[in-house]
Amino acid sequence: AQKVTQAQTEISVVEKEDVTLDCVYETRDTTYYLFWYKQPPSGELVFLIRRNSFDEQNEISGRYSWNFQKSTSSFNFTITASQVVDSAVYFCALSETGFNAGNNRKLIWGLGTSLGVNP
Amino acid sequence: EPEVTQTPSHQVTQMGQEVILRCVPISNHLYFYWYRQILGQKVEFLVSFYNNEISEKSEIFDDQFSVERPDGSNFTLKIRSTKLEDSAMYFCASSGGLQYFGPGTRLTVT
Numbered sequence: 001a002q003k004v005t006q007a008q009t010e011i012s013v014v015e016k017e018d019v020t021l022d023c024v025y026e027t028r029d030t031t032y033y034l035f036w037y038k039q040p041p042s043g044e045l046v047f048l049i050r051r052n053s054f055d056e057q058n059e060i061s062g063r064y065s066w067n068f069q070k071s072t073s074s075f076n077f078t079i080t081a082s083q084v085v086d087s088a089v090y091f092c093a094l095s096e097t098g099f100n101a102g103n104n105r106k107l108i109w110g111l112g113t114s115l116g117v118n119p
Numbered sequence: 120e121p122e123v124t125q126t127p128s129h130q131v132t133q134m135g136q137e138v139i140l141r142c143v144p145i146s147n148h149l150y151f152y153w154y155r156q157i158l159g160q161k162v163e164f165l166v167s168f169y170n171n172e173i174s175e176k177s178e179i180f181d182d183q184f185s186v187e188r189p190d191g192s193n194f195t196l197k198i199r200s201t202k203l204e205d206s207a208m209y210f211c212a213s214s215g216g217l218q219y220f221g222p223g224t225r226l227t228v229t
Contacts, residue, residue: 037220043208045162045220091162104150104214106164106175 002027004094006110013082014118020078021113023092029053034068034075035093035107045091051075082117089114121145123221125211131227135200140224142194144213151194152212153186155179156223162210168194201228 003026013019025034036048049059051068059066063080079086093107124143132138144151153165166176168186185197194213198205206228212218 043225044222045210047217047219050217093162104167104169104216104218106152106167106177107154107162107218108164109162111161 002029002094002096002108004092004108004110006090006092006113008113009111010114010116012116012118015084016081017117018078018080019082019115019117020076021090021092021115023075023077023110025073025075025092025094027094027096029096031097033095033097035095036066036075036077037091037093038088039091039112040088048077048090079115082115084117084119087115087117121219123211123213123219125209125221125224127224128222129225129227131229132201134203134228138198138201138226140196140198140209140211140226142196142211142213142221143192144194144211145215145219146192148213148215148219150174150214150218151186151188152214152218153196154210154212154220155207156210157204157207165196165209198226201226203228 005024008022032053034051038046038048049066056068065078067076089112091112092110095105095107126141130138151168154162155165156162164177166180166186167174183199187195208223208225210223211221
């Protein structure tokens, strides 16, 4: 069965602190995609990153970085030097690839981690 | 940049009424989806649509729900007889390899 677990329900930090959001996933597929989305208070879903299961290289984008470890089925997200504008709910998601649908399968979502960054 | 649009942004309806939520996917995308998010909870998959038919649906997507692509540009979700528990944010997405989400329609059933 496919499952995404975000064990941290809420995290509160002070501005400029680094924060890591954990994501653990379960899948029987050998090929899959992992995602992170941000949902600010306005409610829209903002795409942050997609990672293919064959690509375990860590990625850095500005203050954001992602650590993908297949050995522990984890895809953690770190925000360096957090800012108030980072306050949002962050969702990790999984998409298995199907023979016919390729990378267009449904997304399976974690419960989300609510991050509050205080000035 | 192309984007997915959804109308209305907020819909209030009475229990038992039918509602239609509308989405305009990105024009060259071939896969379409509906997800919902009950307030404060996770996003849940409802249905995917490809080649004018449902390709996958969840247990939530029962006989009260239907989807349609009536004119080659719009993609609609119909709820035949709304219940209080249908109150949620409904997100449409389209994909040409990566799913792009619309801004959502907040449905409130009273």
